[in-house]
Amino acid sequence: MAERASPLIVGAGPAGIRAAITLAAAGLRPSVIDEAHACGGQIYRQPLALDGRDDRARYGSDAAKASRLHRDFAALGTGVDYRPRSLLWNLGDGVADVLRDGVSQRLSYDGLILATGATDRVLPIPGWTLPGVFTLGGAQVALKAQGCAIGRRVVFAGSGPLLYLVAWQYVKAGVDVAAVLDSAPLSAKFNLLRALPLAPGIVLRGLRMAAELALRGTRVQLGVSGLRIEGEGRVARIVYRSASCEHAIACDGVGYGLNLRSETQAADLAGCAFRFDPRDRAHLPVRDVSGRSNVAGVYLAGDGAGIAGADAAEAAGERAALALLEDRGLPHDPPRADVLERALATIDRLRDALEAAFPFPSHWAAGLADDALLCRCEDISAGEARRAIGDFALTEMNRLKAVTRIGMGRCQGRMCGAAAAELLAAQTRREVGAVGRLRAQAPIKPIPLAAGLSVDERQHDPAH
Amino acid sequence: MTRRIDCDVAIVGGGLVGSSAALALRSMGFSVVLLDKGFCGAQASGVNYGGVRRQGRPPEQLPLSQRSHAIWPRLQQLIGIDGEFLRSGHLKLARSAADMASLEHYAADVAPFELDLELVGHNQLRERFGIAGDIVGGSFCPGDGHANPRLVATAFAAAAGRAGAEVLERTKVTGASRTFEGFALEAGDVAIKARAVINSAGAWADSFAAAFGEPVPLERTYPSMIVTEPLDPFLSVNIGIEGGGIYARQVTRGNVVVGGERAAPLADSDFSRPRSDGVLTIMQRASELFGPLRHAQAIRFWSGTEATMPDRNPVIGPSATTPGLIHAFGFSGAGFQIAPGVGEVLAELVRDGRTSTPIDAFSITRFSPASQPGDASQAAMTTGSKETSP
Ligand SMILES: Cc1cc2nc3c(=O)[nH]c(=O)nc-3n(C[C@H](O)[C@H](O)[C@H](O)COP(=O)(O)OP(=O)(O)OC[C@H]3O[C@@H](n4cnc5c(N)ncnc54)[C@H](O)[C@@H]3O)c2cc1C
Ligand SMILES: Cc1cc2nc3c(=O)[nH]c(=O)nc-3n(C[C@H](O)[C@H](O)[C@H](O)COP(=O)(O)OP(=O)(O)OC[C@H]3O[C@@H](n4cnc5c(N)ncnc54)[C@H](O)[C@@H]3O)c2cc1C
Numbered sequence: 134m135a136e137r138a139s140p141l142i143v144g145a146g147p148a149g150i151r152a153a154i155t156l157a158a159a160g161l162r163p164s165v166i167d168e169a170h171a172c173g174g175q176i177y178r179q180p181l182a183l184d185g186r187d188d189r190a191r192y193g194s195d196a197a198k199a200s201r202l203h204r205d206f207a208a209l210g211t212g213v214d215y216r217p218r219s220l221l222w223n224l225g226d227g228v229a230d231v232l233r234d235g236v237s238q239r240l241s242y243d244g245l246i247l248a249t250g251a252t253d254r255v256l257p258i259p260g261w262t263l264p265g266v267f268t269l270g271g272a273q274v275a276l277k278a279q280g281c282a283i284g285r286r287v288v289f290a291g292s293g294p295l296l297y298l299v300a301w302q303y304v305k306a307g308v309d310v311a312a313v314l315d316s317a318p319l320s321a322k323f324n325l326l327r328a329l330p331l332a333p334g335i336v337l338r339g340l341r342m343a344a345e346l347a348l349r350g351t352r353v354q355l356g357v358s359g360l361r362i363e364g365e366g367r368v369a370r371i372v373y374r375s376a377s378c379e380h381a382i383a384c385d386g387v388g389y390g391l392n393l394r395s396e397t398q399a400a401d402l403a404g405c406a407f408r409f410d411p412r413d414r415a416h417l418p419v420r421d422v423s424g425r426s427n428v429a430g431v432y433l434a435g436d437g438a439g440i441a442g443a444d445a446a447e448a449a450g451e452r453a454a455l456a457l458l459e460d461r462g463l464p465h466d467p468p469r470a471d472v473l474e475r476a477l478a479t480i481d482r483l484r485d486a487l488e489a490a491f492p493f494p495s496h497w498a499a500g501l502a503d504d505a506l507l508c509r510c511e512d513i514s515a516g517e518a519r520r521a522i523g524d525f526a527l528t529e530m531n532r533l534k535a536v537t538r539i540g541m542g543r544c545q546g547r548m549c550g551a552a553a554a555e556l557l558a559a560q561t562r563r564e565v566g567a568v569g570r571l572r573a574q575a576p577i578k579p580i581p582l583a584a585g586l587s588v589d590e591r592q593h594d595p596a597h
Numbered sequence: 598m599t600r601r602i603d604c605d606v607a608i609v610g611g612g613l614v615g616s617s618a619a620l621a622l623r624s625m626g627f628s629v630v631l632l633d634k635g636f637c638g639a640q641a642s643g644v645n646y647g648g649v650r651r652q653g654r655p656p657e658q659l660p661l662s663q664r665s666h667a668i669w670p671r672l673q674q675l676i677g678i679d680g681e682f683l684r685s686g687h688l689k690l691a692r693s694a695a696d697m698a699s700l701e702h703y704a705a706d707v708a709p710f711e712l713d714l715e716l717v718g719h720n721q722l723r724e725r726f727g728i729a730g731d732i733v734g735g736s737f738c739p740g741d742g743h744a745n746p747r748l749v750a751t752a753f754a755a756a757a758g759r760a761g762a763e764v765l766e767r768t769k770v771t772g773a774s775r776t777f778e779g780f781a782l783e784a785g786d787v788a789i790k791a792r793a794v795i796n797s798a799g800a801w802a803d804s805f806a807a808a809f810g811e812p813v814p815l816e817r818t819y820p821s822m823i824v825t826e827p828l829d830p831f832l833s834v835n836i837g838i839e840g841g842g843i844y845a846r847q848v849t850r851g852n853v854v855v856g857g858e859r860a861a862p863l864a865d866s867d868f869s870r871p872r873s874d875g876v877l878t879i880m881q882r883a884s885e886l887f888g889p890l891r892h893a894q895a896i897r898f899w900s901g902t903e904a905t906m907p908d909r910n911p912v913i914g915p916s917a918t919t920p921g922l923i924h925a926f927g928f929s930g931a932g933f934q935i936a937p938g939v940g941e942v943l944a945e946l947v948r949d950g951r952t953s954t955p956i957d958a959f960s961i962t963r964f965s966p967a968s969q970p971g972d973a974s975q976a977a978m979t980t981g982s983k984e985t986s987p
Contacts, residue, residue: 404863574870583892
């Protein structure tokens with residue numbers, strides 16, 4: 134019998150690492166590719182260079198989990214074929230195209246676990262492209278990976294648990310955090326009571342962070358709207374409305390974000406079916422409780438398949454690996470699978486409550502100023518998008534992209550796609566799930582043309 | 598409930614061919630229904646490379662191509678946008694003396710059509726066009742150019758709509774049959790009666806033709822495209838290469854679009870994606886030919902579904918089996934430039950039964966020399982699950 138190729142795991146965050154550990158324990162030697170220089174993913178990201186801080190300083194109360202994950206992965210040694218600084222840019226039938234050090238390589242695999250994680254979701258606001266404005270995640274990365282702050286006096290604005298977490302981490306790092314501006318009203322926060330019995334530790338920790346922020350002099354303002362960032366050439370102040378009054382806060386850095394969005398391009402290229410998920414307000418690859426997608430041999434785990442956080446990512450990564458083992462006819466520990474599924478179900482209920490407590494301000498899209506930049510790669514304003522939607526009677530995302538170029542630039546819609554969908558839905562008075570989703574195309578991220586050197590298989594196309 | 602529409606002409610397929618026919622027919626006063634199973638201009642017409650060139654076409658296509666050539670600069674008046682059409686010139690490169698000789702032959706062959714071809718030597722290529730690499734020479738067609746395909750067909754369909762055509766998107770024609778007065782078409786919950794039907798269904802046109810007793814050897818092809826991030830301007834002309842390989846143009850925004858190779862269909866063969874080895878080959882060739890591309894990033898790859906005929910000429914003209922049915926498909930990788938002219942020709946065929954532009958070479962009968970006009974009223978088709986109703 135010919136030896137089967139190794140499974141491939143994309144992403145070395147909590148989901149990918151747990152998957153790798155599980156597969157390795159069963160005697161397989163998976164390949165793990167990750168764009169980052171070291172394992173850990175978003176939440177347990179490691180510094181680019183040693184900066185004298187320990188895990189406790191870097192990851193706060195998550196330090197123990199971070200250290201354990203890094204250590205467990207390192208302990209696999211040659212038991213995994215780990216490829217850091219490697220970008221997956223395309224997927225074909227059992228073959229992955231991976232860019233490393235400017236060179237493209239093909240990697241055959243049998244079994245694919247996609248653990249690609251999430252990035253910040255934003256709706257544009259006037260001034261959001263001024264230097265000094267970062268996404269919440271970006272602000273956190275600056276702190277975790279580079280040990281630097283985004284400003285001396287900063288404001289965090291938007292929605293989501295990360296809003297408070299990052300603000301608190303900045304305060305802990307000694308930065309002057311002038312304000313936390315939360316789009317959700319106080320009434321939304323009562324949903325935290327629903328979350329309390331499901332995850333008392335997490336909820337109490339969040340409340341403690343908010344309280345500590347207020348104690349240290351950070352203004353915590355709920356129910357804000359009309360956000361706009363002003364300044365000549367860089368951030369000078371942030372303006373917002375609350376209780377129909379306009380306020381301005383002077384600052385030199387802004388962290389802004391509205392929760393997260395899953396990185397689903399790889400799943401799309403792998404042929405996975407998608408469905409609209411109302412909680413995440415996004416089209417997500419279809420998966421069952423075990424992480425199996427609709428494509429045989431393709432498994433989905435972690436925030437890349439739906440936002441659920443780091444603990445869920447670890448559980449889902451392990452669960453997906455068990456599914457892969459089972460499908461490969463290897464020992465796969467069904468009782469453990471049950472435990473993981475139950476844990477994931479609890480987190481799922483927790484997510485319902487958290488999403489209600491930190492809702493996405495979907496009503497902002499209708500009020501988005503015409504001069505706000507919607508697609509920064511292609512330099513397209515909300516007003517231009519609205520005009521095209523009217524002129525061409527557009528109702529579908531890929532048509533909006535074709536006519537306006539939104540989502541056609543370097544980011545391929547990863548930054549602007551969610552916002553464009555909200556705008557299109559608001560403008561055409563549809564549900565955001567009804568305007569479709571941008572079809573993914575390779576490359577997942579830009580690759581240099583020089584990566585094409587040394588190819589042997591060629592065909593000529595005499596047309597043109 | 599089924600909606601009934603009565604019209605002069607039903608057009609199956611809202612690509613650039615069908616959309617431009619719809620607009621031309623409206624300007625003649627016909628009532629028109631334009632149907633597309635997806636969105637008008639979202640298939641080949643909307644995702645192609647954007648080359649608007651006559652150079653390189655076989656002589657039999659040139660009268661039609663010249664007719665189209667006169668339309669491109671008038672897009673603003675015709676459809677309300679210029680479609681980013683640039684009369685940049687088309688430069689075809691020769692990599693060997695033999696290729697150069699064939700460019701010279703071609704120039705001589707098509708001299709009567711006044712394309713104003715200019716043969717350019719190696720040194721001039723570098724001085725005038727900044728072309729490096731192992732290129733022997735080239736042939737320059739100053740009147741050719743390029744345009745933005747994403748806009749043109751969509752805008753033709755929108756203009757046809759403004760001019761009074763009924764444009765039905767997301768409406769797949771699932772049945773068509775010849776009736777006593779004309780045709781009956783079924784499309785979802787729409788039933789259409791039409792006196793004439795235009796089959797401009799692109800890569801899906803063969804099933805319609807076959808259903809009316811005219812099978813054709815249509816093959817689906819999927820050219821691969823890549824586009825770079827925006828770069829400083831370095832390429833002022835639309836580039837092609839004798840013998841194939843790649844073709845490239847730089848848009849005003851700075852992005853460079855490069856095509857070549859063949860993509861592979863997805864499980865749903867209406868869609869396709871470039872193959873990795875194909876795009877890597879394109880990237881390699883492009884960076885060898887153009888210095889500024891050596892350090893550029895490619896940001897997106899895509900492909901589209903094209904109808905290709907074995908002789909690489911389209912099928913344009915009346916059906917041989919069914920009066921009132923007119924075919925226009927199979928543009929074999931080169932229908933973008935020619936389509937606006939085809940639209941006018943189709944409108945003339947509907948109105949007059951003939952056209953001033955020679956199209957005999959494109960008759961569908963070339964694939965079935967033995968075919969005889971049959972009993973047209975018997976011809977019927979179903980491409981979907983639905984039964985046809987008379
Ligand atoms: C910036 C940021 C900060 C966050 N901070 C916190 C936090 O402090 N606390 C918290 O609870 N949650 C945080 N989150 C949420 C976070 O998504 C989850 O907690 C957790 O990291 C999810 O784990 P994961 O394994 O699913 O994905 P991730 O941890 O995101 O790991 C995915 C990995 O896949 C890699 N990858 C993705 N696509 C490719 C590709 N095409 N080629 C190669 N590699 C690829 C990425 O580089 C990444 O390393 C943060 C999210 C973001 C975006
Ligand atoms: C990637 C690529 C690059 C190309 N580059 C160039 C170039 O540079 N220059 C050039 O001149 N040409 C080029 N071409 C060729 C050119 O794009 C096509 O020849 C031309 O667009 C064909 O137009 P069409 O209207 O016949 O087809 P299409 O644009 O494909 O339109 C056919 C329409 O019919 C619809 N349809 C099909 N079946 C049904 C049904 N049952 N009911 C309702 N609607 C239906 C489809 O949805 C589709 O919209 C290229 C093609 C491709 C794919």
